[in-house]
Amino acid sequence: MLNTVLAHGVGSRGDLPLPFYLFGIGAAVALMATFVSLSFFWHRAWLPAAATGRSLGMAFGRVLDVVAVPARLASLALFVLALASSVSGAEVGSQRFGPLTVYVALWVGMAMVAAVFGDVWRVLNPFETIAGAIEWTAGKLGLPQLEDTDEIPGGYWPAVVALGWFLFFELCYHDGTANSAVGGAMIAYTVGMVGGSAVYGRRWLRQADAFGVLFSLLAKMAPIHRDDTGAVRLRPPLSGLATVAPRIDLLAVLLVVLGGTTFDSLAGSTLWRDLVGTHRGWTATGINTLGMVIVIAVMAALYYLGSLAVGWFTNQTATVVARRFAHSLVPIVLGYTVAHYFSLLVLDGGQNFLRLLSNPFDRGSNWFGTADWAVNFFLVSTDAIAWVQFSAIVIGHIAAVLVAHDRAVETSDASEATWAQRPMLLVMVFYSVVGLWLLQKA
Amino acid sequence: MGTTIEVEVAGGKPVDGVQRYRIDARDSVTIIVVGDTADELHIHGYDLVVGFAPGQPGSITFEANIPGIFEVETHHHGDLVMELQVG
Numbered sequence: 227m228l229n230t231v232l233a234h235g236v237g238s239r240g241d242l243p244l245p246f247y248l249f250g251i252g253a254a255v256a257l258m259a260t261f262v263s264l265s266f267f268w269h270r271a272w273l274p275a276a277a278t279g280r281s282l283g284m285a286f287g288r289v290l291d292v293v294a295v296p297a298r299l300a301s302l303a304l305f306v307l308a309l310a311s312s313v314s315g316a317e318v319g320s321q322r323f324g325p326l327t328v329y330v331a332l333w334v335g336m337a338m339v340a341a342v343f344g345d346v347w348r349v350l351n352p353f354e355t356i357a358g359a360i361e362w363t364a365g366k367l368g369l370p371q372l373e374d375t376d377e378i379p380g381g382y383w384p385a386v387v388a389l390g391w392f393l394f395f396e397l398c399y400h401d402g403t404a405n406s407a408v409g410g411a412m413i414a415y416t417v418g419m420v421g422g423s424a425v426y427g428r429r430w431l432r433q434a435d436a437f438g439v440l441f442s443l444l445a446k447m448a449p450i451h452r453d454d455t456g457a458v459r460l461r462p463p464l465s466g467l468a469t470v471a472p473r474i475d476l477l478a479v480l481l482v483v484l485g486g487t488t489f490d491s492l493a494g495s496t497l498w499r500d501l502v503g504t505h506r507g508w509t510a511t512g513i514n515t516l517g518m519v520i521v522i523a524v525m526a527a528l529y530y531l532g533s534l535a536v537g538w539f540t541n542q543t544a545t546v547v548a549r550r551f552a553h554s555l556v557p558i559v560l561g562y563t564v565a566h567y568f569s570l571l572v573l574d575g576g577q578n579f580l581r582l583l584s585n586p587f588d589r590g591s592n593w594f595g596t597a598d599w600a601v602n603f604f605l606v607s608t609d610a611i612a613w614v615q616f617s618a619i620v621i622g623h624i625a626a627v628l629v630a631h632d633r634a635v636e637t638s639d640a641s642e643a644t645w646a647q648r649p650m651l652l653v654m655v656f657y658s659v660v661g662l663w664l665l666q667k668a
Numbered sequence: 669m670g671t672t673i674e675v676e677v678a679g680g681k682p683v684d685g686v687q688r689y690r691i692d693a694r695d696s697v698t699i700i701v702v703g704d705t706a707d708e709l710h711i712h713g714y715d716l717v718v719g720f721a722p723g724q725p726g727s728i729t730f731e732a733n734i735p736g737i738f739e740v741e742t743h744h745h746g747d748l749v750m751e752l753q754v755g
Contacts, residue, residue, distance in 0.1 A: 238712040240737035242755055319715060496688060499748070504681055506747065569736075574713070603713070603734040608755055668737065 236329045236403055237575045240494055242608050244615060246666030253620045253658045260624045261651050264631045265644035271636040273468035273629065279451065279461030287456045294349045301350035311586040312409030321578045323586040324408045329396055330575035332437065334567040337444055341560045345445035351438060353419035353431055360420065378426045382475035384434035386482060392436050393486035397493060398514035400507050439479055443556050446470050467629050470553035474545065477552035480559055481529060485522025487562040488661065492521060495667035528653050535649030540638070551650065554630035561622020562661060565615040577601045615665055623658045627651065670696035673750070677703040680745025688751040691732045698729040708743035711752070717743065
């Protein structure tokens with residue numbers, strides 16, 4: 227059994243270091259230029275109005291509803307397959323299908339899908355399907371149905387806890403990519419999701435499913451969404467972020483993911499490797515957990531300080547400011563996800579997932595004809611990866627500045643808003659420079 | 669042409685600590701491993717394995733044609749021995 231200490235739980239290669247000074251300076255300049263120019267030409271908030279978008283008509287929505295049924299079943303089948311593969315302990319080469327499904331296809335793949343195509347996870351979520359099937363069966367048996375409440379107590383904090391647990395498992399726990407660990411975690415998570423739905427109704431999944439909550443936030447960036455009538459609507463990218471509820475628990479979701487991804491970057495660096503030294507097993511788990519908690523705390527503290535300073539200019543409490551601008555962190559979360567996991571998705575991680583999809587039990591099957599694939603490490607060049615990493619971080623932060631400015635000019639004029647937002651710009655510059663610096667230390 | 673890396677392993681761990689070795693892409697690399705126990709060295713990404721035992725150093729030569737950073741571990745102990753940075 228390989229006790230791998232690789233940065234991202236799964237995957238066998240790390241990205242080459244970025245040339246920091248050039249990129250770091252470029253990022254800082256781009257951010258500040260965006261910030262200053264916004265005060266000149268962006269005078270009123272237009273994202274809230276743009277977020278509704280233009281309807282593509284009901285027919286398109288009905289087609290999607292039909293397509294959703296096989297998609298939902300396929301997703302459930304993939305979930306069962308990944309779980310069964312993990313429980314069976316199958317290993318092809320040194321690759322395992324269950325961990326690849328969870329850490330690559332779900333965590334990285336679905337996050338990117340959500341940001342581009344909207345809240346697809348809401349349809350594909352196997353826990354929705356399982357809970358729905360149980361509800362349907364209970365109805366057939368004449369058992370009392372749960373009333374779906376508007377909101378369960380605890381807000382989105384259950385999702386924050388679930389996210390923390392997931393990130394601990396992926397990035398800190400020394401055996402987090404073992405089949406037994408992933409299989410056990412999948413069973414535990416299923417019990418938590420389906421059990422919670424049995425008590426609180428389906429609303430539980432909207433508030434407790436780590437993936438559901440995060441992906442629905444990322445989906446607010448997408449240029450496509452469905453309204454309450456089920457109609458599919460097109461809207462400018464990012465505009466949906468204006469509809470994110472200004473809540474502390476959603477802010478916590480974003481900061482935990484941001485901190486977790488940043489820690490993953492740090493953990494892949496020679497700095498961290500030297501710190502962990504020869505410690506293995508639970509000692510390594512402890513060091514990594516402490517590291518991740520500290521990184522999350524630092525990211526959160528910086529955001530809070532930024533909010534405090536902005537509040538000082540605008541006569542608001544730090545909490546009010548922190549809530550109001552929480553949605554601007556969503557593009558940064560996506561940017562970091564792309565920067566850190568793009569190569570994993572397109573190279574070894576994604577390709578091994580597709581390869582093992584044909585042969586998840588290592589019994590020589592070749593269901594989809596992909597079993598004999600060898601990982602093509604040349605699908606994208608290292609130069610292309612470096613540019614994707616740099617662009618993702620810079621564009622993510624520029625989008626954040628833009629979205630935050632749009633919110634700020636709701637209540638004050640453009641130059642005043644820009645003036646008051648300066649502390650947040652500093653936080654953004656710091657985040658992006660640290661993000662790029664860590665990629666240089668890779 | 670070519671790079672030769674020599675590493676000494678005691679109890680599955682590198683004696684001189686974990687080092688990162690830089691190699692030009694497409695260069696030829698030879699890794700020689702000396703150890704006090706019987707084990708195997710696993711080169712990730714390249715998926716190469718080289719066995720060694722007390723008094724029997726292991727040696728492997730390959731072309732570094734996959735760019736990126738790769739971990740090299742002892743198979744039985746599961747400890748990081750070194751990193752190869754190709755490119």
